[in-house]
Amino acid sequence: xxxxxxxxxxxxxxxxxxxxxxxxxxxxxxxxxxxxxxxxxxxxxxxxxxxxxxxxxxxxxxxxxxxxxxxxxxxxxxxxxxxxxxxxxxxxxxxxxxxxxxxxxxxxxxxxxxxxxxxxxxxxxxxxxxxxxxxxxxxxxxxxxxxxxxxxxxxxxxxxxxxxxxxxxxxxxxxxxxxxxxxxxxxxxxxxxxxxxxxxxxxxxxxxxxxxxxxxxxxxxxxxxxxxxxxxxxxxxxxxxxxxxxxxxxxxxxxxxxxxxxxxxxxxxxxxxxxxxxxxxxxxxxxxxxxxxxxxxxxx
Amino acid sequence: xxxxxxxxxxxxxxxxxxxxxxxxxxxxxxxxxxxxxxxxxxxxxxxxxxxxxxxxxxxxxxxxxxxxxxxxxxxxxxxxxxxxxxxxxxxxxxxxxxxxxxxxxxxxxxxxxxxxxxxxxxxxxxxx
Numbered sequence: 001x002x003x004x005x006x007x008x009x010x011x012x013x014x015x016x017x018x019x020x021x022x023x024x025x026x027x028x029x030x031x032x033x034x035x036x037x038x039x040x041x042x043x044x045x046x047x048x049x050x051x052x053x054x055x056x057x058x059x060x061x062x063x064x065x066x067x068x069x070x071x072x073x074x075x076x077x078x079x080x081x082x083x084x085x086x087x088x089x090x091x092x093x094x095x096x097x098x099x100x101x102x103x104x105x106x107x108x109x110x111x112x113x114x115x116x117x118x119x120x121x122x123x124x125x126x127x128x129x130x131x132x133x134x135x136x137x138x139x140x141x142x143x144x145x146x147x148x149x150x151x152x153x154x155x156x157x158x159x160x161x162x163x164x165x166x167x168x169x170x171x172x173x174x175x176x177x178x179x180x181x182x183x184x185x186x187x188x189x190x191x192x193x194x195x196x197x198x199x200x201x202x203x204x205x206x207x208x209x210x211x212x213x214x215x216x217x218x219x220x221x222x223x224x225x226x227x228x229x230x231x232x233x234x235x236x237x238x239x240x241x242x243x244x245x246x247x248x249x250x251x252x253x254x255x256x257x258x259x260x261x262x263x264x265x266x267x268x269x270x271x272x273x274x275x276x277x278x279x280x281x282x283x284x285x286x287x288x289x290x291x292x293x294x295x296x297x298x299x300x
Numbered sequence: 301x302x303x304x305x306x307x308x309x310x311x312x313x314x315x316x317x318x319x320x321x322x323x324x325x326x327x328x329x330x331x332x333x334x335x336x337x338x339x340x341x342x343x344x345x346x347x348x349x350x351x352x353x354x355x356x357x358x359x360x361x362x363x364x365x366x367x368x369x370x371x372x373x374x375x376x377x378x379x380x381x382x383x384x385x386x387x388x389x390x391x392x393x394x395x396x397x398x399x400x401x402x403x404x405x406x407x408x409x410x411x412x413x414x415x416x417x418x419x420x421x422x423x424x425x426x427x428x
Binding site for chain 1: 310311312338341342344345346347348349350353
């Protein structure tokens, strides 16, 4: 069963298309990473899925319902981001207690365990916490709520490296115990890729890729060698990234599944063939310019 | 843990190789149940679907077999199967790489063979 399906989803803000004709489906009980550079439409998409925003056109279904104004979706979903507001009169401990009344599957043992582990002070108030502490607390709410659809929008903002690592581990262990639908937006793919099952890559409101993370590492291949040989070989291929290396050497990234012959010929011609890391590939695929930042400096 | 997350090999391939090593070392015996995808996910901090993909590589080669509702078990002669395929693929490629490097450095055949003997001697002494 599909938990989320979008078809031709579009969201306009004035003349800007934040989401543009987006179609995809997410199957049950997966951890999906929503990846893309700033302004790619990640938050907008998540807010539409959460039912916080209405789409301009196209269809979206969450648990087979339009999430906007859906009680079913809002009672089975939690949306965690750094702008979460809690009543200022409540202490952290009181927030946990009232959250347990809201969420049917609330796991207070988990909430308290994480709360103690991260040394949060139960009598403090949410709006007095530092940015990283706020994110940590919000993450605890997100995990303990045990919602069938758990959405984290850039949940690690302000967390230090150690807490982020603990968080990913906590997320995975909790998911193993209680598999459910988790969507997680981030631009730090290298930190999260191992715990993700699928990745949905956005660029300028459009879908760039949607595939299992394990396929991502084999999606593209890089060639490094003499300029003439390389450009000769890759003629007609879609080039994701190219960089000049020193005098007449070039580094070029192309799609692997259409490159069988290129690789054979290249190998014979002394071209180096290298794998492309998942996070690097995502950067290449979402760059507006295939030459990357060097393009700015290499104008002739 | 034993996985090199920076290595360019896909994680599921590394999982399959780790399981193969466990089998080669005799840590898992014939007709014994192997780790589940969830155990592997927890051990290596990876998504259980990725772990399952690693397990499936071995299942496709007949090294593992499935008992319905019980999980994956180690087939008979699996150790020999792994030894055979590793020798004919992995080891062969490693040797090719060594020979290529030796040629690049102008190392003669005899010298190369001596180096291999020395390396083996050192390993043997370590084990004593």
